[in-house]
Every structure is written in structure tokens, then in C-alpha cells.
Amino acid sequence: MILCSGSQSMGTIWSQKAFERPIKDILDADSYNFKWPIRKVAIIGAGPSGMISYREFTQAGFEVQVFERDSVPGGNWHYTDETPVDAPIPNADAVVGDYVPSLPPDGVELPYSEEYLDDGSDNISYFDRRREHRGPKPIWKSLTSNVPSPYQQISELPWPAGTEWELMHYKMRNYLRSFASFHGINSNDDNFNISYHTRVEHVEKHVANDGQERGWILTLKKFVKTGPNSSKATWWAERFDAVVVATGRFNAPHVPPIPGLSEWAKRFPGQISHSRQYRRPEQYLNETILIVGAASSGGEISRDLNPVAKKIYQSIRPDNSAVPQSQLRNLLLRRLPRNTTVVPEIKRFHTIVYPSESLSKGRIELVNGTIITGIDRIFFATGFRYSFPFLPRYHNSSIAANETATGGALQPLVTDGTHIRSLHLDLFYIEEPTIAFINMNIGMQSETYAEYLSLALAKVWDNKAKLPSTDEMWRLHRARVDEYGGYGRRFQYLGAQGTDANVRYFMGWLNDAAVKYGGRQINGLPRGNEEILKFWAIARFSSDMFLEGKGLQNGSFDSIDDYFRTNNGNYPIGSDVSDEKRRELIFDSIFHDFW
Structure with a gap:
């Protein structure tokens, strides 16, 4: 039954175009010069993006530490019956949209600890403290993957032959834990390079004794159960040369x-x-x-x-x-x-x-x-909004959609939470490229795309690939904003075509850099993916065409639209859309993750 009145415009199909190359090839003299050497890297989050980043940085010889607020790896694929805390209505400011940071009392010496007895004396139970700290994930009991398994895998760990295409969430969970175990960072591996139950509460620049900025200081909090009726929180701080934010896109409820x-x-x-x-x-x-x-x-x-x-x-x-x-x-x-x-x-x-x-x-x-x-x-x-509560200095909700900070103030990363701005390649913070945000795009697959982004980070921070100058990064960013007509919630949207285009960009850039500076090269996306997505789309959106025997001719992809056009005059795509755009739209429907 449809109670909507009036017709709806079919609109236009849109996905991100490939990143623009700098005006000229980046020569050493024209490239960005980092203010300090980068050898010690913090990774915030142990989902697919964080774990793939850990692999790239450790293989490149960096000293790496991963911090994960949950008890196990896998990010959103960790299902529990435990639910998140109630979403605030009205919305909280994006700076605290995910959580309100829990900082140690002013003036205490770190490390600092507090112990709690679950005796009801403060009306906060262990389970309430744990739930707020770990952030239960936004998935439900029957959730399955929205893309076929061959498209949702890490290249060095392909699914076994015969794996079904539609995966229950627990199979993705087990797959990612297998990847973690392969690299020695599962929760039972006793690896000191990863800290579970640990939430990052604050990230700020480290200022050395000579007054110069050198790296970042992370304030961290670990919360653990210590007995049947007791628990303990411990705060401490660590310094790093660079920070990878791999906290995902589904954090602050909207x-x-x-x-x-x-x-x-x-x-x-x-x-x-x-x-x-x-x-x-x-x-x-x-x-x-x-x-x-x-x-x-x-x-x-x-x-x-x-x-x-x-x-x-x-x-x-x-x-x-x-x-x-x-x-x-x-x-x-x-x-x-x-x-x-x-x-x-x-x-x-x-x-x-x-x-x-x-x-x-x-x-x-x-x-x-x-x-x-x-x-x-x-x-x-x-849906959700972008939120990084540990970076309050880089949020500014007073700035309107297409405004920028003035008077020499830092250009923010987050304003209203609908998008992330001020990033080069949707990855490096232009004003300080020693902090990066991996897999913050929507309309792509994390396991696939993270391999290119993490390699780019490792190469750039290892001085084996070059970023353009700050001015050139800003020029490229502003040109992209102008092309899209401003910022908004689809500023980070890729879709199938955008993902493919950006993968080709990263391949060209990173493989050229490998020839010039050394280091490994990376392959493109596997062949045959389009055929896989074709039949997945037919099954997901037009399965009844098989039952009715309509429009399916030799597995032709265009027969989907033949079916649409004969389906009682209902045109879910639109009769005026070209075959190429129609194919792009159907592929993008698979990658759609506007929750």
C-alpha cells in the first residue's frame, strides 16, 4: 500500500569521480616535507581497516600499536545481544556524537586508576560501564552481508572454494578473527602491540621541550573486569609520530x-x-x-x-x-x-x-x-554521522555547510557530521598529514579499499611515495568541493564506479612510486567481479523474474531493465536512463550503505 501523493523526480545518478592528479608530477622539491620523522604509529580501531593497516605498517618496519575499545577484533562484525546506549534525541553535537570522552581527574599523575564495586552504591553497574566503554555494534541477529563474498575479502586470505556468496554476520566475524590470528593480533594472542578494552579519549599534538611540534599524545583508558563484583579503569598517555583513525563510519546515531x-x-x-x-x-x-x-x-x-x-x-x-x-x-x-x-x-x-x-x-x-x-x-x-570525540579541536559545528574557518583558525575535519572535510584523497589531513582517516568513504567495501589506502599511508610515511605541497593539496580539495557543488552527506560517496576509478588512481601512483623509491607494488581488483555483481543484483532485486520467466535471456544484464519495463509500468530506474548509467546504478545499489 502506498500513501504517498504526487510524483517523484527520478533525479540523476551520481558517484565520485577519480581523484584529480596534481598539476605536475610530484618531484622531491615540490612535495610535502614532514616536520618530523615517522617511525612509531598508533592505529585507533581493530576492524578490517585497522588490521589491514597494522599489516602494512609492520611489514614496512614501523613500530605499531593498535587500540581497540571492544574485547575482540572485527569492528562492526562483532554481534552481541547487548545493545548500545539510547541515542540522544535531539542529536548530540558531532564532537560527542559517539561518546563523551572519559578523562582522568585534573592534576593526577598518569597512569591513574579507579576501582569500582558493583554494589549499587553509585547506581552504575559494571554492565552499564562496559556498554558505554565498548560501544555495542549496530548489527542484528539475522544480518547478512550486502555484497557477495568474493567481493568482501582480503587479498591474502581468499574465501575457500565453495563459500556461499551471502554471509551471515558470524561468518564475517570468524573470517576477520582468522585474519587477526594470522597476523598475531587476536584477543588471545598476548601481543603487546594491540590493546583491547582500550578507548582513545583524547588526541593532541605533542610539543617538545624546544617548543616544536613533534608527533601526537594519546590519552587512553582501559576498562576491565577484575572480579565477580569489581572492575577497574586505568588511564595513561603515549606519544606517537603518526596516527591512523580506523574507527569506522557508523558511530554517532542520527x-x-x-x-x-x-x-x-x-x-x-x-x-x-x-x-x-x-x-x-x-x-x-x-x-x-x-x-x-x-x-x-x-x-x-x-x-x-x-x-x-x-x-x-x-x-x-x-x-x-x-x-x-x-x-x-x-x-x-x-x-x-x-x-x-x-x-x-x-x-x-x-x-x-x-x-x-x-x-x-x-x-x-x-x-x-x-x-x-x-x-x-x-x-x-x-543513519549515522561522523564523530571523533578524541579530536575535539578538529570539530567545529558553528561552521555552516560550505563555510570554512577564518582568521587563521584550523580548518575542521567535522562540522555537522554529514561528511569529513580537509582531507587529501579522503585520507590525509591536509593541515597535518601525520594523522589519517582510513575507509571513511561510503559506497565501497572496507576489506578491498583498505588495502590501497593503508599501502598509501605506509609508503608516504616511509618516504617511499610523495604528497604534493600543502597549497597543492588544498587546491585539489577545493576543486573537488566546487565540482560536487559543496560539502554534504554524499561528499565521501564512491559507489562501484568511483571505487574502481580510485583504485586505479592509487595503483598508478603507488606503483610508480615503487619503481622510483622502492617497496612493493599492488595489483588491481580481481577480474570477473562485474559478472559476480551482475548475478548478485539479479538475485537481490529481481528474483521474481526467474519465477515468472520474464525478460531473462541468456543471463543478459540488460534483461533486468526489460523486466522493470514490463512490471506493470513501474520504472524503478527510469526509462530515460542510458544502459551505462543503468548498470552503474544497479551496481551502486549493492554498495549502498547509507544506514
């Missing part, structure tokens, strides 16, 4: 500022949640559920809940960005169960009149004037 929502969230705690807290469908048996958003998490959670829910409303807003992706959204909507009631954007949550009034009695007004009631549960599948 909930839109809808009028009346804050009042409802206070009134009905536990009934209004961000999708990162969803785990299993059984606890919502026979409930009427409103899911706000229908991208990766919203659509798949809707499918998971469908067999047990009494009714599901799916609220979808128009694409208001400067680069519409309506066709991509229409493809994703094909995965919604047919009995889902799709409704337009929410205008407001009406004021609760009576103190005893339940959520199901509340009135929700849509932008087309429709009022819906009878809702038992609301999930906001409205």
Missing part, C-alpha cells in the same frame, strides 16, 4: 529534528529507538511498528520484522540533497515486503494531552496531512 519528537522520546523511553539498537524480531510480536527510513538498515529491518509484526509503516522522505539518488532508492524499495505500508515524511508528533496517554494513542502527522495512530514502536533508521 535522528532528525522533527517537531514534538523530543517530548515523545522523554515520555516513552524504550519505545522510540535508533536502528542500531535493534537485535531480534521476536520481542515485537504483534506490534504495529513505524520505521523511519528505508535505506540499508531500514529496509532490511523491515524485512526481518515482517513475519512477526502486526503492521509496518515505512516513512520515506523525498531526496532533498543536491545530488538526487531517487532511482537508487527505488531499487532499494523493491526489497520491502509487499504488505509494508509506505508513507511520506513525518511533519510533526502531536503534543501528548493526557499524562496517562500511551504511545499507541499518540498522533503522528505526515507532510501530506495524513494522521496515523496506533503505533506501538518507532525505529529511526536514519
